[in-house]
Amino acid sequence: MAIDYGTKRVGIAFSDPLRIFATPHSVLENAGFEALLLQIKELIKTQAVSLVLVGMPYAIDGSFTPKTKETEDFMNNLQEALTTKVIAHDERYSSCEAEDELKKMGKTWQEARKMVDAMAAAMILKSYLGNV
DSSP: OEEEOOSSEEEEEEEOTTSOOEEEEEEEEOOOHHHHHHHHHHHHHHTTOSEEEEEEOOOTTSOOOHHHHHHHHHHHHHHHHOSSEEEEEEOTTHHHHHHHHHHHTTOOHHHHHHHHHHHHHHHHHHHHHHHO
16 A cells, blocks of 8 residues: 655555556545544555555655655654554655656546546555565
8 A cells, every 4th residue: 555645635556466556546635644544544454455655755866855754754653553564665756657647548637636646656656566
């Protein structure tokens, strides 16, 4: 399971059991950590998740930004609250890749806007799967 964390929205993606494909799943509204945690726990249970991947938004040069710190705090809280393993993965360029992919799929900007966070999570997961 991959998470593209955002202050307003959180993108979710899953891989298949063989860890070959990354598929966008949903976009959750970020109504606070406790509300997100409940939804994430339910997804972990229903999808039989064995690893949670959190996209880490580093700056282009690899340094930390305020958003990196915010996402790191979210990930650390998630690690403490879950029994499932949680790791970070570099998400630089995932949103651009997601937007490009949605354009290739012929989505209008209105349709793409609703899906971009889930697609970004899928791009993060695809990158991870390609490197393991």
